[in-house]
Amino acid sequence: MGYNVEDIKGIGITNQRESAVCWNKSTGEPLRNTIVWSDVRTDDLVHQLRKRDDAHLVQEISGLEITSYFTAVKFRWMLDHDPAVQKAAREGNACFGTVDSWLIYKLSGGEAHVTDVTNASRTLLMNLKTLEWDQDLLQFFGISRELLPTLCSSSQVYGTVALKDSPLAGIPIAGCLGDQQAALLGQKCFRKGEAKCTFGTGAFMLFNTGHEAVKSTQGLITTVAFQLGKHVEATYALEGSMAVAGSSLRWLRDNLKLINSMEQVSDLAERVRDTGGVYFVTAFSGLFAPYWRDDARGTMVGLTSYTNKYHLARATLESMSFQSRAILDAMNQDAGVPLKALKVDGGVSNSNVAMQIQADILGLKVDRPSMRETTAFGAAIAAGLAVGVWNSIHDLDQVNNKGITTFIPNLTLEEREEKYKIWRKAVESSLHWTDDVQESESSDEE
Incomplete structure (x- = not known):
């Protein structure tokens, strides 16, 4: 592409949201396969949770309905059905997260167990007003705060690449958004x-x-x-x-x-x-x-x-x-x-x-737009703002404005x-x- 590694100022992460990942804190290896966003194995659990007298709190605090779509029910299923996850959780050796958490953890050499507020807002566990893990929601789903990543903004330095012998070593990991929020940002x-x-x-x-x-x-x-x-x-x-x-x-x-x-x-x-x-x-x-x-x-x-x-x-x-x-x-x-x-x-x-x-x-x-990789562009915007490539979103006003195709109702x-x-x-x-x-x-x- 004509660029050198030295030209890379920061790395942005964007990911499939809601999918649940669990890995071993000591080894950094997965404890089981990911349960993806569209998986419906939790339907029975969802029906049980909806019947609880305090079920209304979930939507009021998190902004989300209790469905198989969101992450907390997938975490709960792992804790209920997977012996490897149960054992690691009992020993304080389990890390839970969405795909962004896993990627940043691995890229940083295990130094950063984090997620951003866009991904956290899809878990059923974050308070939309405080942007923090909510104790009432954690109790509702029976999930310990210690299992979860640290909450961060979508645009800040979470750590640096620490992969052995990687040409990207030392580059800041500086942006993180769920894929749809990244596309919203990339569409300006x-x-x-x-x-x-x-x-x-x-x-x-x-x-x-x-x-x-x-x-x-x-x-x-x-x-x-x-x-x-x-x-x-x-x-x-x-x-x-x-x-x-x-x-x-x-x-x-x-x-x-x-x-x-x-x-x-x-x-x-x-x-x-x-x-x-x-x-x-x-x-x-x-x-x-x-x-x-x-x-x-x-x-x-x-x-x-x-x-x-x-x-x-x-x-x-x-x-x-x-x-x-x-x-x-x-x-x-x-x-x-x-x-x-x-x-x-x-x-x-x-x-x-x-x-x-x-x-x-x-x-x-x-x-x-003519350039339709808006999800990747959104992650790049977040990372660029964090490391000073741009001073504000208004620096991007004229970016990707040419070649827009407009469809008019007939x-x-x-x-x-x-x-x-x-x-x-x-x-x-x-x-x-x-x-x-x-x-x-x-x-x-x-």
């Missing part, structure tokens, strides 16, 4: 009222609410957007998450063998003007925001003998847009300020047809609302499936 959503949506395996829409942690009444998550320095006031966001986005394209390829590559979906979808009345609710493991229904399952409605692979491809792309619309409506109600434009990134955003469908169904202009209001009305009906059809299937299986066993 610095101001209240700005929002982005990242379309990866899942999809994640974040709306900057400024220095106020807005409590959602519409099924959204209140989270920390970023804290750019130890003594800097935190910026908060409302977030809506979809469990399935790009992974639905993989399903078409690997499970149905409908396509040979994920990129082929766009080509197929462009062959038809609409879905032929097909609606696809991609609730393979339930629905996230704003529904929060773990009893939902994938449902395709409106199929006829006329339906072909082109309709199915377009319906799959539309499913992401309808879920985005549900989240956007919730954000507009919670924030009280209608969004004017949505910034997008992630693998699916490379598809022009997918982003045009987004604009049509949202009724908003959709802006896609549907009329009436067309948009009619399609969304049918989508909501399809969502209703997807609910209660896990309960019904379990009842049916129980009857068969009898």
